[in-house]
Amino acid sequence: MIPAERQNLIVARLSGRGVLSIAELTELLGVSHMTVRRDIQQLEREGRVMSVAGGISLPERISFEPSHSAKAAMAHAEKVAIGRLALEVAPPAPGAVVYLDAGTTTLELARHLAARDDIAVVTNDFVIAALLTRESRCRLYHTGGQVERENESCVGDPAAEAIRRFNFDIAFISTSSFGLRGVSTPSENKVAVKRAIAQSASRSLLVTDSSKYGRIGTFNAVPLEALSAIVTDSGLPEDVRLAIRQRGVALHIATAEPALAQGETAA
Numbered sequence: 001m002i003p004a005e006r007q008n009l010i011v012a013r014l015s016g017r018g019v020l021s022i023a024e025l026t027e028l029l030g031v032s033h034m035t036v037r038r039d040i041q042q043l044e045r046e047g048r049v050m051s052v053a054g055g056i057s058l059p060e061r062i063s064f065e066p067s068h069s070a071k072a073a074m075a076h077a078e079k080v081a082i083g084r085l086a087l088e089v090a091p092p093a094p095g096a097v098v099y100l101d102a103g104t105t106t107l108e109l110a111r112h113l114a115a116r117d118d119i120a121v122v123t124n125d126f127v128i129a130a131l132l133t134r135e136s137r138c139r140l141y142h143t144g145g146q147v148e149r150e151n152e153s154c155v156g157d158p159a160a161e162a163i164r165r166f167n168f169d170i171a172f173i174s175t176s177s178f179g180l181r182g183v184s185t186p187s188e189n190k191v192a193v194k195r196a197i198a199q200s201a202s203r204s205l206l207v208t209d210s211s212k213y214g215r216i217g218t219f220n221a222v223p224l225e226a227l228s229a230i231v232t233d234s235g236l237p238e239d240v241r242l243a244i245r246q247r248g249v250a251l252h253i254a255t256a257e258p259a260l261a262q263g264e265t266a267a
Contacts, residue, residue: 001029007039011048014058021055041243044180050214051239059216062186065176067150068127071104075209078233081254083108086172086207086231089252094118096169099197100128102153103174105207107131113138122166124154124193141166146189160192164200171201173222175208177215180243182224184217194221203228210235224249 001009006029013028014020020028025036040056043049049056066074082105092098095118100106102125110128113121117137123129124143132140145159173194175183183194183206198204204226210233229250236253244251 003039003042006031006035007043007048010039010043010056011058014049014056019052019055019057024055037239040239041180044240044243047179047181047216050179051237051243052214053237057214059179059214062177062215062217065151065186068104068152072107074104075211075233077256078209078235078254079105079108081256082207082209082231082233083112085252085254086205087112089229089231089250090170090172090203090205092116092119092170096120097122097166099123099163099166099168099171099201100125101172101174101194101197102128102151105209106172106174109172109207122163122168124159124163126152126154143193145193148187148189155187155189155193157192160196163193163196166200168197168201169203171197171204173197173204173206173227175206175212175221177217178206178208178212178224178230179214179216180224180240180247182220182226183222184215185219185221186217188219191219191221198222198226206230207232209233213237213240 022033022036026033050059086109097120100110100121100123107128110131114132114136120139121132122141129142132138143154143159143162145154146156148155177184185191206227213236224247227249229252230244231252231254233254233256241251
């Protein structure tokens with residue numbers, strides 16, 4: 001079989017099974033592990049499959065994003081670690097203009113940046129803006145735009161137009177879904193915002209926990225190659241880590257601190 005035929009067969013078999021191991025694929029196709037991995041890499045680039053431990057599965061298509069309050073309760077320890085590492089990887093210099101995308105991971109970055117009075121921060125997120133209004137002395141700008149109540153942020157062309165007025169030294173981008181094709185979203189109103197962020201920044205870092213990998217939204221927003229780096233947690237599969245780095249995107253893995261048992265105190 002030629003590669004396209006093998007790849008179509010892989011997707012067809014996945015549709016009936018949900019998950020396939022590498023061993024099952026080599027037996028099914030009658031080819032080597034190396035050939036199977038090349039086929040998987042091509043299918044991942046096209047967004048048709050995703051790597052999981054020991055094999056592949058179909059991507060999870062998402063049609064909506066959870067509310068801000070729901071997201072705040074998810075993977076909190078990972079988000080704290082990602083926020084801390086992201087600022088170690090890309091610490092804003094004095095005078096820098098920084099963009100914080102709407103989201104609960106970027107909210108952790110805002111908590112760390114609140115002590116800085118020598119930078120400018122731009123955001124479309126009301127929760128981040130409120131935090132920095134109360135707790136920081138940085139120059140602070142909100143994009144405005146169409147209000148998305150569930151996520152407590154602004155979206156749409158007016159927000160994108162406001163973003164394009166700035167030259168960001170560093171932009172921290174959030175997402176509900178990403179893969180080897182890049183960042184996607186189920187919300188058409190967020191596409192222009194995400195693209196404007198990436199186009200207006202000298203460095204664009206995707207900050208997201210690994211549970212978002214392999215999910216696909218309806219709309220492509222930012223291609224993987226437009227990112228300077230990805231900061232995520234240790235749940236990202238090894239094959240995916242290698243594939244991201246092979247695409248020329250730096251990858252940084254944050255390690256969450258273990259949760260304390262009841263009655264324990266941090267050292």
